[in-house]
Amino acid sequence: MASIKVAVVTGGNKGVGLAVVNNAGIAFKVADNTPFGTxxxxxMKTNFYGTRDVCKELLPLIKPHGRVVNVSSIVSYNSLGRCSPELQKVFRSESIxxxxxxxxxxxxxxxxxxxxHQKEGWPNTAYGTSKIGVTVLSKIQAxxxxxxxxxxxxxxxxxxxGWVRTDMAGPNAPKSPDEGAxxxxxxxxxxPDATAPHGxxxxxxxxxKW
Structure with missing residues (x-):
């Protein structure tokens, strides 16, 4: 298990406000015998609430034409497809x-x-569900x-x-950190004149397509 919780502020293009890249990530290894509830x-505390907390503090400080990037995962989309139809409908709602x-x-x-959790319609993945939260949170924030x-x-x-060679993803991941960035x-x-993608x-x- 490895974790990164970083809010990185960088300069943007000329005429663009600062950009916040919000990366909060933790994943238990498949072989980890920690109880699933734990x-x-x-x-969830790191991936979803960590992202939410950092955004709560920094979003009010973003100046016009700023950029905010919440690092989620394609696993969020894959996990959404393993949710019950009822949960999928809620997570795709434009009014949640x-x-x-x-x-x-x-x-x-x-x-x-x-x-x-599976009986209640959730996928059997803590990481995937937490990243569903990050993706939907980003849509709400937008x-x-x-x-x-x-x-x-x-x-x-x-x-x-993508799958990047980090302490969390391991040495066999196909992407280098530079490629993942x-x-x-x-x-x-x-x-500065961009309007999309957004949310x-x-x-x-x-x-x-969510």
Missing amino acids: QAEVT TEEELVKLMEKFVEDAKQDI RELDATRKGDGIILNACCP ETPVYLALLP ELVSEKKVV
Whole structure:
């Protein structure tokens, strides 16, 4: 198990405000015998709540034409497909609120502790479910930015860097760290006049249909 929880602030293109790349990641190894309920709680605390907490502090500080990149994973999309139809509908809703999302993430952890998560329609992955949370949170945050700071030109997305050779992903991953940085950096440096992608999950610089 390895974790990274970083908020990186970098300079953008000329005319673009600062960019925040919010990377909070933890994953238990497949062979780890930690009870699944504990894995769910710890993973959710870092991946979802860590991302949410950093955004809560930094989003109000983002200047016009700033860029925000929440590092999620394509696993969020794959895990969404393993949710019950009812949960899929909720997670794809254009009107889901942050409060409703938080309650769902809390429910997953409690269901996991009781070993009823699959019965309740959840996928059997703590990492994947936490990243569903990050992707949906990013969509909510983008909508809220449009509602509260319309005209500021701030763009916020979730992204998947891919399977990268890190302490968490291991030495057999196909991508180098530099290659894994390509999509996050692309989103962080979108030009000043860009309007899209916004509120999307982006992998290999392409929007993933949620």
